[in-house]
Structures are given as structure tokens and as C-alpha cells.
Amino acid sequence: MADSSLPPPPPPPAPPVGQPADHVPPPPSADSRIETPLVGVYGVTKAFGDVVAVSDVSFTVGPGITALLGPNGAGKSTLFRMLCGLAAPSQGTVQILGKDARRDTAVRGRIGLVPQQDALFDRLSAQAFVEVAAITHGLDRPRERAAEVLGVVDLDPGERKPVGAYSKGMRQRVKLAAALVNDPDVIIADEPLNGLDPVQRKRMIALFRELGESGKCVLVSSHVLDEVARLGSDILVIAQGRLAATGNFHDLRALMDDRPHRIHIATNDPRALGAELLRRAIADGVRVIEDGVEFDTTDIEAFGLAIAPVARELDVHLNGLVPLDDDLESVFRYLVER
Numbered sequence: 001m002a003d004s005s006l007p008p009p010p011p012p013p014a015p016p017v018g019q020p021a022d023h024v025p026p027p028p029s030a031d032s033r034i035e036t037p038l039v040g041v042y043g044v045t046k047a048f049g050d051v052v053a054v055s056d057v058s059f060t061v062g063p064g065i066t067a068l069l070g071p072n073g074a075g076k077s078t079l080f081r082m083l084c085g086l087a088a089p090s091q092g093t094v095q096i097l098g099k100d101a102r103r104d105t106a107v108r109g110r111i112g113l114v115p116q117q118d119a120l121f122d123r124l125s126a127q128a129f130v131e132v133a134a135i136t137h138g139l140d141r142p143r144e145r146a147a148e149v150l151g152v153v154d155l156d157p158g159e160r161k162p163v164g165a166y167s168k169g170m171r172q173r174v175k176l177a178a179a180l181v182n183d184p185d186v187i188i189a190d191e192p193l194n195g196l197d198p199v200q201r202k203r204m205i206a207l208f209r210e211l212g213e214s215g216k217c218v219l220v221s222s223h224v225l226d227e228v229a230r231l232g233s234d235i236l237v238i239a240q241g242r243l244a245a246t247g248n249f250h251d252l253r254a255l256m257d258d259r260p261h262r263i264h265i266a267t268n269d270p271r272a273l274g275a276e277l278l279r280r281a282i283a284d285g286v287r288v289i290e291d292g293v294e295f296d297t298t299d300i301e302a303f304g305l306a307i308a309p310v311a312r313e314l315d316v317h318l319n320g321l322v323p324l325d326d327d328l329e330s331v332f333r334y335l336v337e338r
């Protein structure tokens with residue numbers, strides 16, 4: 001569950017040097033009855049030189065699946081790296097369970113990261129790879145724990161084949177097993193569905209659902225709208241480093257349907273058709289070009305109903321109809337510029 005409506009609390013003061021991070025007071029809540037969110041991002045900006053990768057982003061996330069949707073270079077991985085304490089914000093505060101993951105080693109142990117990179121120790125078996133993760137976390141009985149989480153992701157702990165020989169989907173599951181080894185409360189998965197075939201994707205989504213239903217916070221990033229629709233989760237849309245929209249898939253669909261559409265119609269009489277679309281207030285603006293007419297409309301439904309009767313009435317031919325901005329990039333652009 002994501003909520004971007006909460007007022008961002010001021011960042012907590014830095015602890016005195018040498019003092020344990022436990023002494024960092026939590027951000028004051030406007031309402032003390034509100035539980036500490038599992039993930040809290042308050043006014044966070046991250047710049048790399050002149051590049052602002054994340055710009056003044058605030059949201060909180062509770063248990064269940066939340067998707068972070070955004071095009072390439074939107075700032076998803078940068079945001080996730082800050083959540084895990086792997087990178088420091090240039091401005092603002094990031095908290096996991098009310099604590100700063102960069103300062104609090106205990107809270108780092110409650111986060112599981114599935115990194116975007118496909119860099120595994122290719123020569124190790126899945127069991128050995130996950131065992132290394134268990135040992136890194138200082139867990140008791142790392143062998144048993146590794147076998148257990150491999151079972152959770154549907155992999156055979158007895159498989160001796162090196163992970164280098166695994167399919168993309170199996171490798172994603174090995175990474176997820178390693179992220180689950182410490183039984184984290186917050187699971188951060190960076191493009192875990194990338195490169196999976198439909199069957200593998202379905203299994204991975206079912207797994208995320210189970211984790212979400214068990215009360216964990218599961219944050220999953222993606223640049224594919226269709227993937228996010230299948231997750232059935234709350235969605236945070238990030239574009240150009242900014243939080244562009246939040247809501248469930250239906251809220252976003254409605255937002256997208258409200259945006260102006262640019263359409264090209266090839267016709268033998270662009271002038272007559274353009275003038276009539278303007279007269280009927282179906283088009284907001286018309287450009288007559290060589291073989292047709294280009295125009296913007298905010299009411300795609302009215303346009304769809306009217307175009308064929310209008311053409312018949314004017315006795316003009318419709319030789320082709322192409323939406324010019326139906327790609328996801330233009331949807332993101334619209335959400336950011338809104």
C-alpha cells in the first residue's frame with residue numbers, strides 16, 4: 001500500500017558522532033496513531049553532478065505489493081539503492097521501519113534486495129550462492145536456510161548445475177531466494193520480471209503476492225505497464241526523477257484516458273475534414289498536412305463515435321488513422337507535465 005498524501009515530516013537531526021543510530025528520533029508524525037510506515041521517503045533528491053536522478057520524492061509504503069513504474073532512466077534503481085542504504089540522498093530522508101538504513105545495521109538486516117544486475121557468481125550452484133548470502137547475514141544453519149528459501153522460489157536445492165547455466169527466469173529466482181534468506185520485512189526487487197517468459201512471470205508474480213499477503217512490504221520496479229497491471233498492486237509512477245502519479249491500475253488508466261491524444265488521419269480532403277472536426281469541437285486544434293490532417297483531442301470516445309458519420313456526411317475518404325502518441329513514453333511525459 002503506497003500513500004503519497006502524507007505530509008513529509010522534517011528530516012530527523014543527525015545523531016551526535018559516535019552515538020548509535022537507535023537514538024535517531026523518528027520523524028514526528030502529524031497523528032501519533034499512524035503506525036510507522038515500513039518504508040518512508042521524505043523529500044528525497046539524489047544528484048550525480050548535474051544529473052538529478054531523483055527529485056524531491058515523498059511517499060510511504062505499508063505491507064503488500066507496491067509497484068514502482070517508470071521508463072528507463074527514471075530513477076527507479078537510484079531510489080531503491082537509497083532505500084537499502086547503498087546510496088545516500090543528496091537531500092531528504094529515507095527510512096525503513098522508521099530507521100535510516102545507512103546508519104542502522106540492524107534495520108539493514110530486515111531488508112532484502114533483488115538487484116537489477118544479473119551478476120551472480122556464475123560458477124556456484126544455486127544452493128552455494130544462497131548459502132553465501134546466508135553466511136553474509138550471519139545466520140545460523142546457513143545450509144538449511146538456503147535450501148529452505150530455494151524451495152520457496154521453486155528451485156531444487158540439490159541441483160548441482162552452476163547458476164551460469166540457468167535460464168533468465170531461474171536466475172531471477174536465485175536472486176530472489178538470496179534476498180529472502182534473512183526473512184526480511186521489506187523486499188525490494190529491481191525489475192525482477194525483466195526477461196521472464198509469461199509462465200515464469202506468472203509464477204514470480206504469485207510469489208510476490210504470497211509475500212505481500214504474509215504482511216511483508218514488497219516493492220517491485222518495472223518499466224512495463226502490462227507487468228504492473230498483472231501485479232494488481234498500488235503503483236507509484238516515477239518519471240524524470242519525479243513522482244508523477246500514484247494509485248491503482250484503474251486510477252492510472254483513467255488518468256491516461258483523460259490525456260489529450262494526437263491523431264493523424266490520411267484523407268483525400270484534409271481541409272474539409274479538419275474544418276468539420278473543429279466545428280463540432282471534437283478536435284482542439286487542427287494541422288492540415290499534405291496527405292491528411294493531424295489534430296489533438298481530449299475526448300477520444302466522442303471522436304471514435306463521430307469520425308465515420310462525419311466522413312460519410314462530407315463524402316471524404318478515410319485512408320488511414322494513426323494515434324501519434326500512444327506509446328508509454330508519451331504517457332509518462334503527460335503525467336510529469338500535468
Ligand SMILES: Nc1ncnc2c1ncn2[C@@H]1O[C@H](COP(=O)(O)OP(=O)(O)OP(=O)(O)O)[C@@H](O)[C@H]1O
Nearest residue numbers: 048051053070071072073074075076077078079223
Ligand atoms: N552512479 C551514477 N552516476 C551518474 N549518473 C547516474 C548514476 N546512477 C544513475 N545515474 C543516472 O541517474 C538517472 C536515473 O538512473 P536509474 O538507474 O536510477 O534509472 P532507472 O529508472 O533504474 O532506469 P532503468 O529502467 O534503465 O533501470 C539516469 O539518468 C542515470 O544515467
Ligand SMILES: [Mg+2]
Nearest residue numbers: 076077078116
Ligand atoms: Mg534501473
